[in-house]
Amino acid sequence: DTAVSQTPKYLVTQMGNDKSIKCEQNLGHDTMYWYKQDSKKFLKIMFSYNNKELIINETVPNRFSPKSPDKAHLNLHINSLELGDSAVYFCASSGRLASSYEQYFGPGTRLTVT
């Protein structure tokens, strides 16, 4: 069974559209994350949730809104997509806080905005 799964794997859409990426983990972890990896492979944290509660919200445009219906799911909704949003988005989870525990990453969602 896949530990951390994301859907879709690829997403191609036009500027101005709204799209969602879903993430699920079956590891029983309390904490989930969204990361953005740009074309230069730089990986930057966007959001972190612990038991459905937002604990990290980096400087991310308001067009990005995470939603955690339960601690096994963390979805990412993006409004009014822009060209600069093109990147690979990774979901991750950890047992407790990242300060002490390794993170498990999903396979990534490659978003292309045209």
Add this chain to the structure above:
Amino acid sequence: SQQGEEDPQALSIQEGENATMNCSYKTSINNLQWYRQNSGRGLVHLILIRSNEREKHSGRLRVTLDTSKKSSSLLITASRAADTASYFCATVNMNRDDKIIFGKGTRLHILP
């Protein structure tokens, strides 16, 4: 701001040789982690070393941490073709929230 900085940015070695990658950081840390990313895949955790540890081993991996120099190294011994990947260090600051900061990575290519 960028915390971990890996060095070199890219490294090509012959299969069987040892590969060494370095990571430098700027602030006091709780721990430092190394991850591997194969092309088109998510990151995979390799090893975590705490701030009070100096060296850690896992199979063919050896990680060192020098908190006085704010640096860490990852050594992969007897490299294999399957080790071709990007390697990232990640740090968690002391007295900060749960934010883990990744470096820009070292791209390792093992030549047959």
